[in-house]
Amino acid sequence: MTDIFREVEEDVRRERFEKLWKAYGNYAIAAMVLLFAGIGGWQLWDRHESQERAKVAATFIAAQRITNPQAAASAMADIASTAPKGYATVARLAEAGAMFASGQQGGAIALYKEIAKDDSGPIGMVARLRAAWALSDSANRADLAELLKPLDQPGNAWRENAEEVLAYADYRAMDMKSALARYSALAVDPQAPDALRRRAEAMTAFLKNGGAISYGSVPADAVPAPPQAPAPAAAPAKK
Numbered sequence: 001m002t003d004i005f006r007e008v009e010e011d012v013r014r015e016r017f018e019k020l021w022k023a024y025g026n027y028a029i030a031a032m033v034l035l036f037a038g039i040g041g042w043q044l045w046d047r048h049e050s051q052e053r054a055k056v057a058a059t060f061i062a063a064q065r066i067t068n069p070q071a072a073a074s075a076m077a078d079i080a081s082t083a084p085k086g087y088a089t090v091a092r093l094a095e096a097g098a099m100f101a102s103g104q105q106g107g108a109i110a111l112y113k114e115i116a117k118d119d120s121g122p123i124g125m126v127a128r129l130r131a132a133w134a135l136s137d138s139a140n141r142a143d144l145a146e147l148l149k150p151l152d153q154p155g156n157a158w159r160e161n162a163e164e165v166l167a168y169a170d171y172r173a174m175d176m177k178s179a180l181a182r183y184s185a186l187a188v189d190p191q192a193p194d195a196l197r198r199r200a201e202a203m204t205a206f207l208k209n210g211g212a213i214s215y216g217s218v219p220a221d222a223v224p225a226p227p228q229a230p231a232p233a234a235a236p237a238k239k
Contacts, residue, residue, distance in 0.1 A: 056083045060091060069102035089115065089123050096127065100134060109134050113147075125151060125158045132165045141169040160192040164200065171203070180207045 056079065063075035076095035080088045092115050100108035112131035116124045132147050144165060145152070151162035167182035186192050186200035 056087050059083075060087060063091075064094065069098045073098035073102060073104075089119055093123055093127055096130070100130075105134060120150075129158060129161055129165070132162070136165055136168055137172065141166070141173055141175075144169050160186060160189055160196055164196055167200070167203070171207075176207060180204065183207065 060079055060083075063072060063079060066072040066075055073095050076091045076098060079091040080095060082088075083091060092111065096108045096111040096115065099105075099111065109131050112127045112134065115127035116131065118124065119127070128147060128151060132144055135144060135147070139147075148162040148165060150156075151158040152166070153159060156162075163182055163186055167179050167186065170176075170179035170182060183200045183203040187197055187204050189197065189200075192200070
């Protein structure tokens with residue numbers, strides 16, 4: 001009897017499945033077709049994107065090898081206008097550096113500031129710091145402090161770098177007390193990079209020794225003594 005009931009149950013299930021298939025089979029086939037088409041399309045798109053990224057990477061590396069700053073700036077500008085966002089942002093940063101090296105300081109600083117405004121990540125931080133250094137000999141300290149404000153915050157990975165710029169700005173403004181305090185703090189700051197600490201140590205020693213206000217004196221060039229005339233020969237003694 002158990003076998004009969006099982007056969008009846010299987011027939012009922014089969015009948016239900018056939019009814020469902022007749023009602024919705026076409027939809028199921030269409031869904032499967034769309035699913036496989038979507039998978040195939042995604043694979044093609046991913047392959048295309050990988051190829052494009054490889055092309056951009058090769059173009060960027062080639063542009064980095066250009067030794068002429070003006071030509072390098074032009075090449076990086078072309079990449080920035082066509083590359084995906086990540087490469088475009090890095091290319092703009094490299095373009096600004098090449099512009100600065102070629103003597104276009106004003107345009108380079110403007111581009112650095114533009115990158116810093118558009119990007120709040122590491123690239124924007126680097127652009128902000130480079131703009132500050134480029135302005136460190138001409139801008140007043142208040143403007144530099146405002147430019148570096150996003151970096152000069154507790155916990156920011158770039159704070160020590162910003163502090164170095166401000167220490168130099170104090171030194172340039174002849175505020176030696178503030179400059180010495182900043183350089184002294186940087187020289188012992190465990191969060192500062194080693195190279196930065198060494199620079200701060202050197203500037204601290206320089207300021208403590210009065211180098212900012214006392215340069216000593218340069219001795220006058222030694223004047224060679226005029227050649228001495230040979231002494232006359234002694235007369236022979238008379239016998």
